[in-house]
Amino acid sequence: MDTVKAFKVYHTSHKKDVNETMRAEAVADGQPPLPSAEVVFKILSQNSSKTTFLKNAGIATPSSKSPLAGEEALHEGLGTERQDSAVLHQELEELKKKSEENDEALARTQRQYDELKKQQKDSNRILSQLLT
Structure with missing residues (x-):
């Protein structure tokens, strides 16, 4: 009963x-x-x-x-939230690291482009002098 x-x-x-x-x-x-x-x-x-x-x-x-059942459920939920938060923080750190690596690669590429552009200008100037 x-x-x-x-x-x-x-x-x-x-x-x-x-x-x-x-x-x-x-x-x-x-x-x-x-x-x-x-x-x-x-x-x-x-x-x-x-x-x-x-x-x-x-x-x-x-x-x-x-503890009451509801309180236990809240504690379990809090534990899960903490684990999820830790995973998200780890993923965020990995994304930040990748972003920094990409920024460095972009800066290198930009420097190389600027150098090639300068070399092209120099080549065009020399070619122009030879042709005149």
Whole structure:
């Protein structure tokens, strides 16, 4: 039996459908739906500081020290983003290096072109002097 269903059967509350509301709020906030045990734990925590329902039902209570599923997903996502960022930085460095190499090659080619242009001018001047 689902924790929430068992809670509905054995727990009477003046707040009808409060557990569905909690789940819907989590989804509306863009988070994954809360696990049943967490919904029941939150409802019981609001009503009393000491609850034994989950313990008596043999269900582990969500610990405030253990990260929630959403938090774990965020940490995994952050790790993935960091890896992706490192890969992108490496690719950027490689592209910068290639760009610098291309700039150097272009500068060499420009110098060679200028030198050939100067030689052509000199050749044309000498040829012009010979023909006149």
